[in-house]
Amino acid sequence: xxxxxxxxxxxxxxxxxxxxxxxxxxxxxxxxxxxxxxxxxxxxxxxxxxxxxxxxxxxxxxxxxxxxxxxxxxxxxxxxxxxxxxxxx
Numbered sequence: 001x002x003x004x005x006x007x008x009x010x011x012x013x014x015x016x017x018x019x020x021x022x023x024x025x026x027x028x029x030x031x032x033x034x035x036x037x038x039x040x041x042x043x044x045x046x047x048x049x050x051x052x053x054x055x056x057x058x059x060x061x062x063x064x065x066x067x068x069x070x071x072x073x074x075x076x077x078x079x080x081x082x083x084x085x086x087x088x089x
Contacts, residue, residue, distance in 0.1 A: 005087055009080060016076045020069045024058050031057040 035050045062069075 002087055005083065009083075012076060012079075016072055019072055023061050023065055023069075027057040027061040028054045 031054045032050055035053050039045065039049065
């Protein structure tokens with residue numbers, strides 16, 4: 001019974017981590033792709049040029065989706081904490 005609880009919580013942890021990190025990584029990926037295309041079109045090969053747009057994109061996504069990410073994380077943590085007594089039996 002304990003292994004089922006632990007595997008269930010581990011799968012939920014992976015889902016929560018993906019739902020929190022996914023939008024941030026996707027924003028950085030799309031921004032990096034756009035900047036790379038612009039660099040290829042203009043033949044500007046500056047490596048540091050991609051960092052600032054990526055950081056700004058991640059900050060914008062955090063501002064927009066931050067409350068829902070925080071709610072998701074709080075829901076998962078409260079679920080884990082409330083089910084701790086079930087794991088000790």
